[in-house]
Amino acid sequence: MSAFAHVKTGYALPPFVIESVSPDAMRDWSVFLADPNPIHLDVEVVKAKGLGDKRINQGPINVAYMMNMLMTAFPGCRIETMDSRFLDNVYEGDRVVASGEVTAVEGNRISCDLKLDVDGRGTVNAGTATIVI
């Protein structure tokens, strides 16, 4: 019996939570991405650009949170496709929750809707994915 026999259309994927987005991680990602954009590193630059008063998480980190949610929900499986739309910024200190819902199960493929929510500000990233189990 498949380990995912319980997964049907409408199944809510277990959420993946980051309690507080870390500016230290942003510094690490500026190296991973070879992109030292100061809006991820320097609060004064963020203020000067009129973008708020906290460092802004790199967009791909937000995608990684949703990928982590998928990989935790479907251990040992692989992501085949994924699309995500960037709707708003995530800032240092934000509590973010990645969640999803199964929209179709066809053979060994599971399709899902995904979203990333920030406490108090709603959905900041949304997308879809297909998982091969």
Place this chain on the structure above:
Amino acid sequence: MEEFPPAPDVAGTSLDGTAIFTITADENAALCKSTGVEPASDGTAHPIYYYIATQVAMGKTVAGVCETCEFDVDDGPMMGSSGVRFAEQLMVGQDYKVTGEILSLVRKKSRKLGVMDVLTYRLRLHPAEGGDAVLETDNVWVLPRKELAA
């Protein structure tokens, strides 16, 4: 009739890279930790490397892509969307190279952002030794054209 000039004609611009990108075990572990998970024990890398590897090893920097679009990176390009289709999982220790191209640059007017150019580009990640792509990704960036604001 549009009251602003068309976007630069950049569709087809090559983004083929010459750099080799290798996902090291140490960096993969650090990246996984930074996102709240442990690295996989089967040699696969975090799938977000689809974005990192293609951006780092494409033939232009982000600033260079913006320059091709006659846009100053300091004016703040914004990510609009990102999509990926994996043919294979990414592996720690594997050498990869990138091919790709700009698909389109379309000038639009938005109520929120004013005049903006929507840039779409496609990148593929291949084993460095050659062969079919292990993934293909389409990224969309929004380039606000402050100089064209009414």
